[in-house]
Amino acid sequence: MSHTPEFFRAKILAQKSALETERENLSSGYVEGDGQMSDAGADLAEIETQSAIYANLDASLAQIDAALAKLDAGTYGVCDRCGKAIAELRLVALPVATMCIECQSVVEGQI
Numbered sequence: 652m653s654h655t656p657e658f659f660r661a662k663i664l665a666q667k668s669a670l671e672t673e674r675e676n677l678s679s680g681y682v683e684g685d686g687q688m689s690d691a692g693a694d695l696a697e698i699e700t701q702s703a704i705y706a707n708l709d710a711s712l713a714q715i716d717a718a719l720a721k722l723d724a725g726t727y728g729v730c731d732r733c734g735k736a737i738a739e740l741r742l743v744a745l746p747v748a749t750m751c752i753e754c755q756s757v758v759e760g761q762i
């Protein structure tokens with residue numbers, strides 16, 4: 652690898668703080684927005700949108716923590732599924748990747 656683990660850790664930590672900021676902004680906006688909508692249907696749609704956004708954020712944060720755990724364990728860049736090295740270009744494009752592109756497409760195909 653031409654990039655050091657620290658390079659990827661910095662990228663991942665930057666993503667993590669951006670997501671955490673986004674999460675905080677969402678929750679404060681949600682509280683402040685209280686009472687501004689009178690339509691119950693719109694409220695419900697808003698809540699459903701909010702929970703979908705939270706679910707996405709939580710999934711991304713979980714992926715980030717998994718990648719950080721691999722960095723700590725010294726197994727970063729190794730595919731969780733097949734144990735082969737993940738292509739460095741893939742890691743640069745997607746630092747939180749914990750599987751190689753082949754395994755990722757297999758796993759996504761199963762869902």
Ligand SMILES: [Zn+2]
Pocket residue numbers: 730731732733734735750751752753754755
């Ligand atoms: Zn793999």
